[in-house]
Amino acid sequence: MADFYPITGIQDGLDPKIDAPLRKVHLRLEIDEWYQSQQIVHINQRALFFPAFWTFSQMSPKERLSYFQIAGIHGLPFVSWDEPPQKGETAGEGYCTHNSILFATWHRPYLMLWEQAIYELMKKEFNKYKELGIDQVPDLPELEEALHSWRFPYWDWALKKPTPENKNIRDYTVPEVFYTEKVTVRQPPPLNVADVSNAFYKFTMPEGMTFGDARLKSEDEDPLKNLQVSDLKDQEDGKEFIYPYSKVTTTSRHSTGKSTANTWIEGAQNNGEIVQALRDYPKNVSPGEEEVLRDGNLTASLRDAFYRTTTIKSFKEIATTRTGEGFQRKSYSFDSAEGIHNNLHNWCGGPADIDWSTKTAVQGHMSNVPVAAFDPIFWLHHCNIDRLIAIWQIKNPESWFEDNDKRNIDPGTFAIKRYHQAKAADNLRPFHNKTGNYWTSDEARHVAYCGYTYSGLEKWMYTKSDGSYDGERHIKALNVRLNQDYNSARSAAEKSELTADPGQEGPRLMSMAALQVEAKKAPIDLIGIDDYVINLIYEKFALGGAGYSIHFFIGKVPSQTPYVYDNLSTQVGEVVNFSAEPRNLGITPTGCENCEAQLNDHTQSSGRLILSNALITRWKNQVDHEPEGDGPRILESMRPEHVVKFLKHNLHWRVTSNGLPVHLTSMPSLKISLGVGKADHFADLTKESHFYEYRGAFEVTQGRLGGAGPEHGLYPPGFEYTVPS
Structure with missing residues (x-):
């Protein structure tokens, strides 16, 4: 492997002019729409994705492009990724930028990395069909097109959809794919179809490891390479307790008030509790x-x-919950994409259940920043936050960073010194682009440049008679969709x-x-x-x-x-x-x-x-x-x-x-x-x-x-x- 991993986004089959104003790219689809679709292209994509996604989840945590290491960039185990081993700029922090103007843009190359790592494994699944040849796989070109057009899906938690209980009633739901441990997909001949493990159901550590397994220590005992996930400690009224994340083998979702540390060792997927949190309170x-x-x-x-988040008018307000100087203004929204993001994390992870007899607490991974990204629901959720930002950008193309705003004073991360004055040209570490430099917010500003977009945001569909982009017509069409759905x-x-x-x-x-x-x-x-x-x-x-x-x-x-x-x-x-x-x-x-x-x-x-x-x-x-x-x-x-x-x-x-x-x-x-x-x-x-x-x-x-x-x-x-x- 190279000294760095170049994050380019999926660019196969696309216009090589990545900064073309009307560049055509493929769509990230809503997860239920994609998973339930009977279109041949989506059936073929699932045939390649689900085996690849399971392989991804079971890669050795020692591998740079494993599920474990990429998820670990967000928080624990608080070590360098794709950079020389080093002590973090701010001790006890992951790379993730919370309560920071960089929140919206830092996650964009992070999602691209995740998507790209899975795509490379999907290519290997495609090669199993390719090796059989056109005689045994007559739709090989269609299968390759399905591969190239695939993008990681998003979960639209704000859209009311037909419910599993009653298809005639629309309400907030958790994606159907989270309820099943196996999925049935196409397979290469002679098998043709088979049930495969579904890594969306939960993330399971490979080889029977726990998150704090001794095998995750570095071979030379270098603490800067230690991949073990530690327990998290907290206290109430001076009494200390721990979240035993180091001892679990899988991720969990939402505590129920009856959970114990022992029942969570192999994971508890309380998706129904998330549904209740999303819906109107009973x-x-x-x-x-x-x-x-x-x-x-x-x-x-x-x-x-x-x-209402899409109606905010300034980037500094939609990007972060952090307040700035002079925030007491008529136009101040008090809300942000990060704010709605926070609620979803809490609803997916649930509250803590504390057992004072053992001084332990259980809580779904999504509720704790250092371990949130290990739950696969994290990635679908953040794709929807990225989509929310992308929608807002179509409506507000001129609004961007303001260099002297207080929100730019970064609270510090593994890669950012505390009080650094963040700017749009700052490095979004640890994400390298194809030149070996780091991605910046300016570079990640436009999703089409990154190789994808979302339904309703296709700029190439809105042109004037001279072929130029018709932003006004696009915004009107987008408003119709937003008004109808939200x-x-x-x-x-x-x-x-x-x-x-x-x-x-x-x-x-x-x-x-x-x-x-x-x-x-x-x-x-x-x-x-x-x-x-x-x-x-x-x-x-x-x-x-x-x-x-x-x-x-x-x-x-x-x-x-x-x-x-x-x-x-x-x-x-x-x-x-x-x-x-x-x-x-x-x-x-x-x-x-x-x-x-x-x-x-x-x-x-x-x-x-x-x-x-x-x-x-x-x-x-x-x-x-x-x-x-x-x-x-x-x-x-x-x-x-x-x-x-x-x-x-x-x-x-x-x-x-x-x-x-x-x-x-x-x-x-x-x-x-x-x-x-x-x-x-x-x-x-x-x-x-x-x-x-x-x-x-x-x-x-x-x-x-x-x-x-x-x-x-x-x-x-x-x-x-x-x-x-």
């Missing part, structure tokens, strides 16, 4: 109420969060404005298009409504580096143990702090220097939870609540004066870490506000919905633990909401 409603509540959601919408805020606005108010006769469900056809009235151009969100800032390392979730409720918050709120009808959603590994892990003498630095620097992140849809459902269905004090039990209308008064008595929040409650006195940095803004939704689907002019309704939060007031600067001066007199 509604504890009385018999007969289900029919009423079917017309809306009592919780925040994942589709809505995805859609804009639940638009549907909620139609329900709010075009259906009967409580106690009135009239339609229960109506749309702008249906109303125009039915009433034969003049077209409705737009619906403008008041919009309600929770905006918050928090210190990423407020708990010394431990991850935590901020849960939000409309209505009474019951006391319960364990503190997992997914089955409560009053929870409207959560914001997840997907932190790096906890402080004082014990993996280095000093613990995690990066965590310590961000702790001392009071590094801030931001988040957002959208309330409008949940409030509209409560109002339309006149849902009864148990308020604090003598506040209203039922939301009277969607007007700000009624919503603010209602939420003052019914909006609550709780923080949990490792499945245990966190007292808000230990998190003085947490500042939560209710934002009252505007939303415009257009009858013309080629137009993007507009969310704007949020003002802080501090009457709801001021003076409460974790609540923001005007003195905390979440909004510009003068942007306070006041109840009309």
